[in-house]
Amino acid sequence: MAMFGQLIDGGRTRPERLRNRVTVTLIAGMLLVLIGASGKGGPLTWAYSVTLAPVVSSLSSAGRSTGQVLGVASGIGRLSGENARLARENAELKGRLAATGDTARENADLRRELGIKAITPHKLIPAQVVAYQPESYRQFVTIDAGRRQGISPGMAAMSDGVTVGVIASAGENTSRLQLVSDPEFKIVARDQDTGATGILRGQLGGGLSLEKVAATDAIKPGDAVATNGSGPVPANLYLGQIQAVHERGGSIFRSAQLSPAAPATSLRLVMVVAGP
């Protein structure tokens, strides 16, 4: 405070009320930050949700449209290449689908013969993305479903068949979703092709890496990686595909780089996996 006093005085005559204004502003700011950081910012959060949040939702929609219009205008050449890549992927997926169909029929026959009940599909809660993170470093989005709709922290969320994140906090009618690309995101994951397990981590810039995979376990580029099943997150939710494997001589672990996560701004509708 003495430092601020010197800054304010500066050897000139200063009205006392102005000095008080600086002090009051600083103290009020510190108190509000402490209240918010301690997780007891109920009134602050409530004030935000009734005043700014509705406007933010509308502005987010406008911002997303602006980004898409400008993106299309500047990316026509890129779209052509992407179209060719998607056509190749489509052909490959058709092949996989045919194989999956055979496997599903075989599984159904075996279950019938063994008297095993069919696996119940997960209950999914649809939600729309209404706001994005107002900074470049962290990757969170706000969705328009909360505890009232059956959402609770720790549940996974998917979009287009890919796991996009985990619910970080749930309010009455909105929730915060931590995306897999957040640099502090971590989840236990499994290589679906070899069964090797590791920790999937988000990276600054949207990358994903699979770490702490035992050097004795096999992983290779092209393998599909899915959740291993922990807490409210069920197993076998698709996370991504391994692009490159990194090994360090002498280390008992190896790591892998996965295909980058979809950018947060491409998310509109997510399905929260609420369990069986």
Add this chain to the structure above:
Amino acid sequence: MTELSGLRLGLVGLFVLLLQIGFVPAWRPLGVVPDLGLVLLVAISVWASLSTALVAAVALGLGVDLASQVNFGFHTGFYVLLAIVLTTVTRAGFFIDRAGPVVLAVAGATLVEVLAMLAVLFLGGAHLPPGAVAGLLLRQLAVNVVAGAIIVPLSVWARGTRRSEGGAII
């Protein structure tokens, strides 16, 4: 030294805050979110009194922190420190009454903010590949400087009557 008109400053501040937490995060030019609050605060700190800059810093910082809800207090704390440092530097005569140096100050403040946030993330155990860090830093600098070139003239409009020519920075 001129003083900012309270009403105009409030309007510009609210407009910039809404853009910051609603519009630009969904757009993400160059894949980053321009820090419009920082840009406006630099302009205010250079042209207004310490008390006005502090009020703006707390209001803008809390607005962004409430919308962000992670690393709560980072923006408020950084904006308050920025306001104090810049008003002190202004009193020492480093800034002249023009937009150019203010945009330079925006670049400097952006650099410090990115490094501070990266330090916070690093201490939290986040994964920060060097290539991604460098890319983010450059893109954030570029986007904030462009935003500065747009917002600084807005803050010029917000400047009102001359109230304390050569006087107090309170």
